[in-house]
Amino acid sequence: MKKAPTIRDVAAAAGVSVSVVSRVLNPESGPVAPAKREQVLNVIRELGYRPRAAARELSAGHALTVGLVVTDLANPFFAQLADRVVWEARSHGVQVVVMTTQEDPHLEAESLDTLLDRSVGGVIATPTGGNVEKWDRLRDLGVNVVFVDRAIAELSDVDVVSIENSDSARRATDHLIALGHERIALITGPASTSTGRSRIGGYRAALEGASISLDPMLVRHVPFRGDGGGDAVGSLLASPDAPTGLIVANTAQVQSSVRRLVQMGVRIPDDLSVIVFDDNPWTELTSPPLSAIRQPIGMLALHSLELVLGRMQGRLPAGARTIEVMADFVPRSSCAAPARSATKSVTR
Amino acid sequence: MKKAPTIRDVAAAAGVSVSVVSRVLNPESGPVAPAKREQVLNVIRELGYRPRAAARELSAGHALTVGLVVTDLANPFFAQLADRVVWEARSHGVQVVVMTTQEDPHLEAESLDTLLDRSVGGVIATPTGGNVEKWDRLRDLGVNVVFVDRAIAELSDVDVVSIENSDSARRATDHLIALGHERIALITGPASTSTGRSRIGGYRAALEGASISLDPMLVRHVPFRGDGGGDAVGSLLASPDAPTGLIVANTAQVQSSVRRLVQMGVRIPDDLSVIVFDDNPWTELTSPPLSAIRQPIGMLALHSLELVLGRMQGRLPAGARTIEVMADFVPRSSCAAPARSATKSVTR
DNA sequence: TTACCGAGTGGAACCGGTTCCACTTTTGTA
DNA sequence: TACAAAAGTGGAACCGGTTCCACTCGGTAA
Structure with missing residues (x-):
């Protein structure tokens, strides 16, 4: 086990000073005579020299690294997001440190501390909703933060990238209304989350547009973790006045909800x-294939990274930016006109 | 934007030298009087001091970080693996830098260089199969490498964690044979990969055990990327002598294969x-639910990390270790006795 | 009483880069 | 030809930790 060459090894081998080597490495930092540059590059190639990131970071005060903080990677939405972020980051020479929160603010806080230790230049996160002061402190220490998918009301001056939640929910609801449904249930995230609120807003707007009164019993706020989706499905369908349409707008609960429907x-x-919200590879493999709101995950990743890197390089004007991208509605065969059921006739 | 306190700030505030603070931070490194220790700890708490990782790494020569190199995170197998590795690493105070290769050796090589720059203490990887010299160089520079899921024949002295590939394939094949199938197709990875070879070995063994001769036309080696699984399915079923049973033992191609079957x-x-190989959350949501070989992903993650950290801390004896964990066979309703088809009767 | 040992402490070098600054050599222009 | 400006170079400080070493104390054994 040998040890890797350092900048001084290169300097010595090339017969120049470390300053020259450093300038060859970072061309903007000063002039180097073409001949010497060539000479140094040759030595670098021969020795297989690569600058140590830690040294650079120590000197620069911040790392060419971004933290990605999501709930968990078992959720295909976050997995794909991570995939795109990692991929996109690579092309910018940036590494990604992934941390998961399991929706637990304590774990989130720990993650943020760790990222701070690592002097990451930025963080892309789906915040749990807590840790308001911690996020503030992070930003105060110069870490660029971008929230993706969700926002935090108390932190209005943070960049946010998400889909048009309200609009998406409205389109899904409209679709069911157009088919003739009047009792449409909505399973969505906690009312404390921005997505939960926005999506219910779109749902409400669609109902109002069709002069259908909103039955609070049909709206279920379900936590992201656990099996709440399945339970909500069970309780909704057990009702004597069961819905004929269902929108699962809590991405994390789609699996649980669909599983219960199957069971x-x-x-x-x-x-x-x-x-369902969020089109996964498997939504079209179920039978029947499920109609879905397809989140453009690539776009979310791209914009998030663009923002973080832009801020890190100081090439973005001050002021928080909110980017909302359009989500596609993918109609499949899981939607049809409601059957004229016994329940339905009772209400007539 | 203020800047974070350093160890010298702490030392000054506590009225001691930096050496003392450092010893408080790393208790094994030397004695500190109980009174001073308390005093220093108080100041640390007050100032919210946290040691910069970069400085520590620079001094130590290596980082408390491991690289995780997988094909991509869009594949649920790798996503879950990453999830568990990240989670498990956290409890050891280790961060994970994720890199993806898309099965491209060039991208893999780039990733390894990057991880080297970062002075990672270890790497957990699903190798593409190329870059033999690069892996050697990495190890030569003191980076601990563990291969997960796959091995590389040329690198026999590397730790490997995988499932019992041969045994799993054999059990799947046996299951179909027991149901009365004789024409059983196998879609598996490239013959150049260890998983491809092992799984075909188990398949062959099962057939031999039942005195069924292996028809080479029924075995398809399909690359991990692309839509080869679907194409293989198409061509297998188009044959006049089509199989009555199918084992998709190339995890990456399950989705593509199943999609084609549905289409x-x-x-x-x-x-x-x-x-199918690899039990995903959605394999039981298709209709019918798919029988699957369930890889104990948590175990794979746990053992991989255990090995890497063990090596990093030098508490493992020399010599490569190979860990093979048992995979479960989960029977569902996608398997039944073969229908007595026209094709079948011809062969009789 | 002296010599010795270990606990406790601070100074300073070091890890491997970046960057400022002083200095020498070109080059361009009057 | 003279002289200022620009190009090119190397020395040294610095980033924020860790660690080696010399040193000062007590306490204990000879």
């Missing part, structure tokens, strides 16, 4: 029309 | 019994 033997779309 | 309207298990 209960619910016939889709005969018994229930279903639309 | 072709193949009735499972009536027309074809199917077993």
Whole structure:
């Protein structure tokens, strides 16, 4: 086990000073005679020299690294987001340190501390909603923060990248209304989250547009973790006045909800029309394939990274930026006109 | 934007030297009088001091970081692996830098260089199969390498963690044989990969055990990337002598293969019994639910990290270790006895 | 009483880069 | 030809930790 060459090794071998080598490495930092540059580059090649990141970071005060803080990578949405962020970051020569929170503010706080230790230049995060002061402190110490997917109301001066939540929920709801549904259930995230609020807003707007009154019983706020989606499905369908349409707008709960529907033997779309938020590879492999709101994950990743890197390089004007990208509605065969059920006729 | 306190700030505030503060931070490195220790700890708390990782790394020569190099995070297998590795690493105070290769040796080489720059203490990787010299160089520079899921034949002295590939394939094949299948197709990875070879070995062993001769036309080696799985399915079923059973043992190609089956309207298990490698959350949501070999991803992650950290801390004896964990076979309703088809009767 | 040992402490070098600054050599222009 | 400006170079400080070493104390054994 030998040890890697350092800048001084290169300087010695090339017969120049370390300053010259450093300038060859960072061309903007000063002039180097073409001949010497060539000479140094040759030695670098021969020795297989590569600058140590730690040394550079120590000197620069911050690292060419961004932290990615998400709930967990088992959720395909975050997995794909991470995939794109990592991929996109690479092309900018930036590394990504991934941390997961499991939606637990304490774990989130720990993650932020760790990222701070690492002097990351920026953080892309799906915040749990807590740790307001911690986020502030982070920003105060010069770490550029971008929230993706969700926002925090108390932190209005943070960049945010998300889909048009309200609009997406509205389109999904409209689709079911157009098919003739009037009792449309919504499973969404906690009301404390921005996505939960926005999506319910779009749902409400669609109902109002069709003069359908909103039945609070049909709206379920379900935490991101756990099996709340399945339970909500169970309780919604157990009602004597069960819905004929269902929108699962809590990405993390789609699996749990669909699993319960399958277990209960619910016939889709005969018994229930279903639309889920977030189009996964498997949503079209279920039977029937599920109609879905497809989040343009690549776009979310791209914009988030663009923002973080832009801030890190100081080439963005001050002031928080909010980017909302359009999500596609992908109609599949899980939606149909409601059956004229016994329940339905009772209400007539 | 203020700047974070340094060890000298702490020393000054506590009225001691930096050496003392450092010894408080790293208790094993020397004695500190209890009174002063308390005093220093108080100041640390007050100032919110946290040691900069870069400085520590520079001095130590290596980082408390491991690299995780996988194909991509869009594949649920790797996503879950990453999830567990990140989670497990956190509890050891280790950060994970994730890099993806897209199965491209060039990208892999780039990733390894980058990880080298970062002075990572270890790397957990699913190697593409190339870059043999590069892996050697990495190890030569003191980076601890553990291969997960796959091995590289030329690098026999590297730790490897995987499932019992041969045994798993054998059990899947046995299951179909027991149901009465004789024409069993196998879609697996390239023959150049260890998983491809081992799994075909198990398949062959099962057939031999049942005195069924192996028809080379039924074995398809498909690259990890692209839509080869779907194409293989198409060509297998187009044959006049089509199989009645199918094992998709190339994790990356399961989605593509299943999608094609659905598109072709193949009735499972009536027309074809199917077993897939790798149990995803969605394999039981398709209809019918798919029988699967369930890789104990948590175990893979745990052992990989255990090995890497063990090596980093020098508490493991020399000599490469190979850990093979048992995979579960999860029978679901995608397998049944073969129908007595026209094709079948011809062969009798 | 002296010599010795270990605990406790601070100074300073070091890790490997970057950058400022002083200095020498060109080059361009009057 | 003279002289200022620009190009090119190397020395040394610095980033923020760790660690080696010399040194000062007590306490204990000879």
